[in-house]
Amino acid sequence: MNGRSLQDSRRSLLAWALVLLNLLASVPALAALPPDSLFHVNPALEAANGRKTTFAATGGHVQIVTMFYASCPMACPLIIDTLRNIDRALPAAGRSKLGILMLSIDPERDTPAALNALAVERRITDPRWVLARATPSDTRALAAALGIQYRALGNGDFDHSSTMVLLDSEGRVLARSSKLGTPDAEFLAAIRKALGAESTAATGEGDTTSGAATTAAVKSGRAR
Amino acid sequence: LPRLIATVVMALAFAGGAGGAEPLHSAGAARIPGGEWRSVLPTGTKEPSVRVEPFLLDRTSVTNAQFLAFVRRNERWRRGNAPAALADSGYLKQWRGPVDLGPVALPDQPVTGVSWFAARAYCEARHARLPSWYEWELAAAADETTQDARRQPAWQQRLLGWYSKPSNRALANVGAEPGNLYGVHDLHSLVWEWVDDFNALMVSGDSRERGDPDQLKFCGSGAMAFQNPDEYAVAMRIALLSSLQARSTTANLGFRCAQDDEEQHR
Numbered sequence: 001m002n003g004r005s006l007q008d009s010r011r012s013l014l015a016w017a018l019v020l021l022n023l024l025a026s027v028p029a030l031a032a033l034p035p036d037s038l039f040h041v042n043p044a045l046e047a048a049n050g051r052k053t054t055f056a057a058t059g060g061h062v063q064i065v066t067m068f069y070a071s072c073p074m075a076c077p078l079i080i081d082t083l084r085n086i087d088r089a090l091p092a093a094g095r096s097k098l099g100i101l102m103l104s105i106d107p108e109r110d111t112p113a114a115l116n117a118l119a120v121e122r123r124i125t126d127p128r129w130v131l132a133r134a135t136p137s138d139t140r141a142l143a144a145a146l147g148i149q150y151r152a153l154g155n156g157d158f159d160h161s162s163t164m165v166l167l168d169s170e171g172r173v174l175a176r177s178s179k180l181g182t183p184d185a186e187f188l189a190a191i192r193k194a195l196g197a198e199s200t201a202a203t204g205e206g207d208t209t210s211g212a213a214t215t216a217a218v219k220s221g222r223a224r
Numbered sequence: 225l226p227r228l229i230a231t232v233v234m235a236l237a238f239a240g241g242a243g244g245a246e247p248l249h250s251a252g253a254a255r256i257p258g259g260e261w262r263s264v265l266p267t268g269t270k271e272p273s274v275r276v277e278p279f280l281l282d283r284t285s286v287t288n289a290q291f292l293a294f295v296r297r298n299e300r301w302r303r304g305n306a307p308a309a310l311a312d313s314g315y316l317k318q319w320r321g322p323v324d325l326g327p328v329a330l331p332d333q334p335v336t337g338v339s340w341f342a343a344r345a346y347c348e349a350r351h352a353r354l355p356s357w358y359e360w361e362l363a364a365a366a367d368e369t370t371q372d373a374r375r376q377p378a379w380q381q382r383l384l385g386w387y388s389k390p391s392n393r394a395l396a397n398v399g400a401e402p403g404n405l406y407g408v409h410d411l412h413s414l415v416w417e418w419v420d421d422f423n424a425l426m427v428s429g430d431s432r433e434r435g436d437p438d439q440l441k442f443c444g445s446g447a448m449a450f451q452n453p454d455e456y457a458v459a460m461r462i463a464l465l466s467s468l469q470a471r472s473t474t475a476n477l478g479f480r481c482a483q484d485d486e487e488q489h490r
Contacts, residue, residue, distance in 0.1 A: 148423070154267065
């Protein structure tokens with residue numbers, strides 16, 4: 001292991017610690033949640049690193065929530081690319097306050113190990129990105145709360161809507177988008193606004209928009 | 225025999241633990257044999273049918289009286305307490321008060337004005353669940369004498385006949401219509417009913433594969449995707465269910481509970 005990656009992993013460890021501290025400090029009490037908070041649906045989650053959490057505990061900051069499955073050949077790699085493009089289009093200061101939560105619709109196969117393998121394969125190392133699963137029944141409830149449709153097709157594949165939902169720190173829906181690829185301008189504007197509203201110090205870092213960010217990692221199409 | 229004892233013990237425990245909400249196997253639920261099922265929904269695979277495991281299903285829709293007993297024990301699910309994220313403003317609106325049916329909502333009428341979240345919570349309190357769409361569709365395909373009456377004009381007429389009735393009429397009590405082959409009542413004649421996977425019915429495939437993912441959410445183009453376009457009556461139900469949000473309530477939407485049939489599974 002060279003010095004650089006050691007430094008990276010230290011930094012990532014530190015970042016994790018900060019995220020955890022942040023979580024502990026900001027978990028909203030369920031009773032105090034706004035009536036329209038999606039955190040009223042609050043199942044236990046199991047993250048890619050095996051960490052146990054709950055849906056409500058992922059709050060405390062603005063986040064994009066979406067659903068996917070690890071073995072998905074088509075839409076899911078694109079969802080990850082789209083989230084990356086959105087992330088890159090944000091000013092660095094704002095970006096650091098944005099959480100990205102990817103919930104599996106295939107919890108039977110998407111074990112923490114499988115989610116972790118996907119994170120490694122897709123180089124998802126930023127601790128702001130959380131890949132997690134819930135029980136099959138809770139997964140249905142999370143999708144219902146998020147307005148995401150999915151159906152197991154019986155051959156291991158799923159039909160599902162590729163919706164990204166922007167939540168405020170208390171779990172209220174601010175915006176949603178199903179546009180894959182180049183970031184949806186309206187959705188991006190809503191994210192910027194939310195990050196600005198959550199912290200007035202979110203400006204001045206300079207916009208690091210990168211245009212050609214699509215990694216075109218689409219695997220072979222599925223047989224139907 | 226040990227299994228039987230275990231079942232009885234569990235039944236007693238559930239009946240006590242859920243505070244009077246009877247689990248299905250002790251409440252005389254109908255036993256529906258599973259099998260290969262040809263749904264009106266496209267399977268999305270090369271197989272024309274899906275496998276449905278044996279299951280138990282409430283013989284009637286959950287009534288106002290039954291749901292009242294549930295909210296009495298579960299304060300969180302009383303009108304006024306259930307958060308807007310889990311039930312919209314129409315939640316139990318036809319009742320006089322949070323724990324009072326009043327003169328309009330009769331005890332043996334099906335409970336309506338319940339969201340998917342509320343319906344699910346009720347079934348979970350009975351250690352049960354909502355039926356899946358395939359389960360509901362399979363049970364509802366039977367008439368009094370045959371398992372799959374969907375091709376019979378009389379069965380189709382019954383469904384369409386109900387749709388054409390004005391929906392502002394007072395609801396009948398549950399169980400007024402004769403039961404079908406399995407002894408299940410009112411699947412087509414009383415209220416719309418939630419299914420557990422209501423948010424799985426109208427999805428398009430991969431967004432890139434079939435063009436605009438929103439396209440199939442519309443009834444017209446969605447209906448094109450059904451396996452048998454002549455089964456329009458069932459397609460209407462799918463169209464309604466898939467237009468709902470999990471927090472939605474309507475005056476004509478109720479539910480019943482289901483459970484895996486453990487004895488048939490083993």
